[in-house]
Amino acid sequence: MTTPPSSSIKSDLIRALADILDETKLTEIEYDADGIRIRVARQVTQSATIQQIAAPAAPQSAAAAGQAAHEEIPLANAVTSPMVGVVYLSPEPGTPRFADVGTTVHEGQTLLLIEAMKTFNPIQATRAGKVTRILVVDGQPVEFGEPLVIVE
Secondary structure, three states: OOOOOOHHHHHHHHHHHHHHHHHHOOOEEEEEEOOEEEEEEOOOOOOOOEEEOOOOOOOOOHHHHHHHHOEEEOOOOEEEOOOOEEEEOOOOOOOOOOOOOOOEEOOOOEEEEEEEOOEEEEEEOOOOEEEEEEOOOOOOEEOOOOEEEEEO
16 A cells, blocks of 8 residues: 655645646646646636737728727637647648638538647537638647637
């Protein structure tokens, strides 16, 4: 029979997990090994819409530029993240993306991968349609419920 680890080891582990949260900007991390299960999470408020920062192609008036910079994206057609992890837009580095803006996809088609706990999870289109926006970049950490792709 093994003895449980000392509380100082648990404290060190919790501090290390909290540091990982800060470094990766994630809101939650879980550790489960050797009979020890630790979950560290921070509270984050989520909004029903996101703002897309747009770089104007041509000079605009200050009012028009401000309006373009804070365009709200409706999330009714968004594919959202089912987990906390890191997004990958292609199956391997240097290979074509699963989908680009303008790609027509069918329901169940893989749009991207999310790596969580060293496992790559395919994220699939929830409906058939055309990809109109990709709201994440390759290698970006994402949160649960975060919008990833808009399919209309």
